[in-house]
Amino acid sequence: MTARGCFCCGRKRCPDLAEGEVSMAWRLGAIPNALGRLALACALLLAASAAPARTPLQLGIFPYLPTATLLATYEPLRRHLADRLKQPVEASTAPNYKAFIKRSLAGEYDLLVMGSGLGRYIETEAGYVPLAVSRRDIRVLLLVDARSKLDGIADLRNGRVATLDPFTVAAQLGSMMLRQGGLDAERDVRFSVVTTPFNAAQAVILGEAEAAVVPTFLLTQLGAGMRERLRVLAESPAIPGIAIYARQGVVLPPHPRLTRLLLDFGSHDEAGRRFVQEAQLDGLRPVQANEFRTNDAFLPEIRRQLARQRD
Structure with missing residues (x-):
């Protein structure tokens, strides 16, 4: 039996078909029955769709x-x-x-x-x-109560500092600021870990901490009433x-x-x-x-x- 050419033009390689279409075109053309051609087309499409997807x-x-x-x-x-x-x-x-x-x-x-x-x-x-x-x-601030008499980082000795998760760079910058201010971050202050910068600032306002370590962008997110009750004691360098x-x-x-x-x-x-x-x-x-x-x-x-x- 001789191989059949393209069902649409009879040539072995049809210039009107893309490479991937030639095989399907030949197979469909080899089946004279319309219902058979439809069945084969469905089978070929299902086989293509069953190809393994790329790993996400x-x-x-x-x-x-x-x-x-x-x-x-x-x-x-x-x-x-x-x-x-x-x-x-x-x-x-x-x-x-x-x-x-x-x-x-x-x-x-x-x-x-x-x-x-x-x-x-x-x-x-x-x-x-x-x-x-x-x-x-990223920069962080040490915020204190606007009415407090704290004048510098050293004044936080034996105080409470609200901070974020110790793995965050904000918390690490805060600890660095304390060390540069002459305090041992492990011995000279008591850290209170909170979940958000807002909670840290709120701890100062509520009297639950003498200072809070927060990213600088927090000040733009606080309402005017909260900002008025806080002041910046120190600011870290940028990283x-x-x-x-x-x-x-x-x-x-x-x-x-x-x-x-x-x-x-x-x-x-x-x-x-x-x-x-x-x-x-x-x-x-x-x-x-x-x-x-x-x-x-x-x-x-x-x-x-x-x-x-x-x-």
């Missing part, structure tokens, strides 16, 4: 906001990555910082979003590569803000291309411009060479906190 990339976002708020905020970034990388992307977080660190070190995330302080630890321990960082730097990392070894485009993909999203895409504002990133920029090495000062404290929580 895992986007891990550090738990600095309530989970529902966090995932909703970063949904535009997840969609952008899935669209541009032509691969499913799943976003998730962890119940706390310790669990997030553990999952990151275990390589459960292909892409990471986290503060550059904790990110430096993950970078050095697990080989993640920074791709881009927020244009908004790089929230960064996006890629895990070494995962199948992804080259890192410069990933960086460009992220920068274009934050600058030239309308959904991306809304995202960087809603996420309070103020845009994305490239990471400068060795920029995050300034965060090495936080590594001993991160390791100490991890060791303490293992005990």
